Amino acid sequence: MNAIYRAFTAQIMAEVSHVLNYFDKEKEYKKLFSLIKDFIQEKYVSNINGKFNLLTKTADNVDKSFQGYSFVDNSQTGLLWFLKLHLYSDKSQKDSAIQVLKTSIENNGQTIRTNMPENSLAVGFLGINILLPTLSEIHLNDTAYNLLLSDENPSWLLAVKNGATTLWERWDSYTKEKGISPDAMNSFNHYAYGSIAEWLYSQMLGIKVDPTNQKYPIIISPVIDTGEKYNDQERIKHVSGFLETIYGQVAVEWKSNDKVMTELTIDIPVNSEALLKLDSASAKNLGLLKDTNDSTDTFDLKLGFGKHSFKN
Structure with missing residues (x-):
């Protein structure tokens, strides 16, 4: 994510420079973004035998996060940022990334993510804010609505089914089967997953x-x-x-x-x-x-x- 956020920052600063008429700075930041994009393409993108893969695990040789979550290639968070920032090389690669993301979310027969339900998200704080907006941007509005209406773990409606009146820090902060999660960082009043409100206003209402x-x-x-x-x-x-x-x-x-x-x-x-x-x-x-x-x-x-x- 370090490279992704560096690219995102360069993109934002190029836009700010343009608004402020600092056109030399805009050019510098666009060049920086291009360099980071080339780096991501070289290190994280695999096209063996024409099959696209985003190496969100193997490229950095990591298995688990500090919180114990397992890393995987073609992670939903990685694919979402890849598509949001237009880090793909061409339309063909973009279409391939969209299909890999769609397949991951649909998870038909639980063959992609064996421990998670079909039509489910697999993102945390770093992916949730762009999940539904990016799906709408790439014309997967039905997929976005499916995730909105999902009530299995993980989902927004799982919390509602379990009596939530606030947004939680974890998808499964409390379940009827397991009670309160024993994990650290388990707030029952947290902002992050509330970022879905942006999509509710800008896409569902359309304002x-x-x-x-x-x-x-x-x-x-x-x-x-x-x-x-x-x-x-x-x-x-x-x-x-x-x-x-x-x-x-x-x-x-x-x-x-x-x-x-x-x-x-x-x-x-x-x-x-x-x-x-x-x-x-x-x-x-x-x-x-x-x-x-x-x-x-x-x-x-x-x-x-x-x-x-x-x-x-």
């Missing part, structure tokens, strides 16, 4: 605010749940919420059925505009898109301030 976007600082692009039922949790078909922004309160409510949006209400604050972005199927179902063709994936609509309602 994205970017003050540097002079044309559309507010973008509304809700991602509905189109997954198939796989446990005793119902799929999500109704979401409502709001976000307090520097422009005022932005509120979104949507309902869906048969994998398309059926109702959508948006409230934009005074003196503001927003850009609504929907998938073409939902836009057509809401009556916003009359004529379409197979090449049309998304629908955009400019919204002024006030309440806007669309219904099938």
Whole structure:
């Protein structure tokens, strides 16, 4: 993770330098990022016989963490950062990394991770904050929703099933079978796994605010749940919420059925505009898109301030 965070820092500093018009510094940080990317490609990426592997264990010759967790190659955390930071060499390698990550999460027949359930996460503090956002970025929204609805260990809903009213430091801080975990660092009021809230607001509600976007600082692009039922949790078909922004309160409510949006209400604050972005199927179902063709994936609509309602 040292190399990953160094690359991440270089990427952030390049962006900061650009905003501040320090273009020489921006160039330096981009060069540093490129050097780190080359290092990661050389040390951690294996393409033997055309098969992609991210050597998150064997490249550093380590077996366990200080807390006793076993390291593995193709770890979900490593793959997520690899994809988030665009550390892949080309589209083919990106697609391979996505497939390896998807296979790890699905864990069909528990053949990839023998001690963990199907459709399950395998990340801790260093991967949880980018887990669902990165899955959405690489167009695996159904996978993200599956993880959100999972109630086996490890998952957010496992804690809920065990009576939690706060977020825990460990996935299994308490279970009905084993009681309170005897491990060290076992807080029952911890922030880390609450980072899922970013995804709930930016993807599920679809509220994205970017003050540097002079044309559309507010973008509304809700991602509905189109997954198939796989446990005793119902799929999500109704979401409502709001976000307090520097422009005022932005509120979104949507309902869906048969994998398309059926109702959508948006409230934009005074003196503001927003850009609504929907998938073409939902836009057509809401009556916003009359004529379409197979090449049309998304629908955009400019919204002024006030309440806007669309219904099938």
